[in-house]
Amino acid sequence: MEVIVTDTPQLAGNLVATILQRWVRPGGTLGLATGSSPEQTYAELVRRHREEGLSFEGVRAFLLDEYVGLGADHPQSYRQVIQQMLTDQVGLDITGPDGMARDLLAEAAAYEERIREAGGIDVQLLGIGGDGHLGFNEPGSSLNSRTRVKTLTTRTRRDNARFFADDQVPHHVLTQGLATIREARHLVLIATGEGKAAAVAAAVEGPLSAFCPASVLQLHPHVSVVLDRLSAAQLE
Numbered sequence: 460m461e462v463i464v465t466d467t468p469q470l471a472g473n474l475v476a477t478i479l480q481r482w483v484r485p486g487g488t489l490g491l492a493t494g495s496s497p498e499q500t501y502a503e504l505v506r507r508h509r510e511e512g513l514s515f516e517g518v519r520a521f522l523l524d525e526y527v528g529l530g531a532d533h534p535q536s537y538r539q540v541i542q543q544m545l546t547d548q549v550g551l552d553i554t555g556p557d558g559m560a561r562d563l564l565a566e567a568a569a570y571e572e573r574i575r576e577a578g579g580i581d582v583q584l585l586g587i588g589g590d591g592h593l594g595f596n597e598p599g600s601s602l603n604s605r606t607r608v609k610t611l612t613t614r615t616r617r618d619n620a621r622f623f624a625d626d627q628v629p630h631h632v633l634t635q636g637l638a639t640i641r642e643a644r645h646l647v648l649i650a651t652g653e654g655k656a657a658a659v660a661a662a663v664e665g666p667l668s669a670f671c672p673a674s675v676l677q678l679h680p681h682v683s684v685v686l687d688r689l690s691a692a693q694l695e
């Protein structure tokens with residue numbers, strides 16, 4: 460695992476854009492997270508597309524997770540969020556789990572299959588929850604889990620309430636499992652701000668434990684953790 464500490468959140472985001480850019484080529488497959496952590500990275504990729512001609516032609520993209528019960532056109536569905544932030548702006552198609560599927564178990568299995576058929580994910584971008592969650596694998600998630608339905612903790616629902624005008628954060632999500640995430644060929648975690656410092660230290664230097672799902676990064680042979688000074692503050 461390489462841990463890179465940058466001076467500012469903006470530098471962290473731009474560096475992650477540079478790491479991802481290696482797979483922005485025909486046949487490259489990106490795994491994309493939502494939330495606020497990757498915002499600067501996506502803004503920088505859009506800038507490079509517009510100003511430097513970075514082409515997303517022939518690139519495929521997969522979402523890490525999706526809320527159950529929000530349709531693809533709901534403004535807070537992760538599909539809408541990623542379309543607004545990145546994919547619509549650079550002409551990239553994205554595949555995500557369908558949170559409106561009638562049979563969520565079947566949808567979870569089908570999503571795994573869609574990733575497999577695409578040849579797997581080259582680079583998976585990740586944020587980290589303040590409780591150490593990865594994707595929406597909350598503490599206690601099996602380190603060998605596959606894509607499935609999870610229930611969000613009160614803390615995560617509270618953390619994400621800022622995105623919902625009416626405070627109606629769904630209780631359930633479909634998320635890639637920790638074993639699914641681990642199958643990506645390169646994992647890139649971005650974290651900024653002091654609110655992530657404890658979770659980052661537990662993930663990078665703590666014991667491997669289902670109670671800090673992000674500690675599963677320690678099992679992967681090719682991981683980049685990109686931080687700003689504040690999120691790195693509790694590392695030894």
Ligand code: F6R
Pocket residue numbers: 491492493494495496497523524537585586587588589592593594595
């Ligand atoms: C989002 C996701 C979550 C977030 C995490 C951090 O697709 O899977 O794990 O990365 O909740 O969220 P932010 O970046 O909003 O602090």
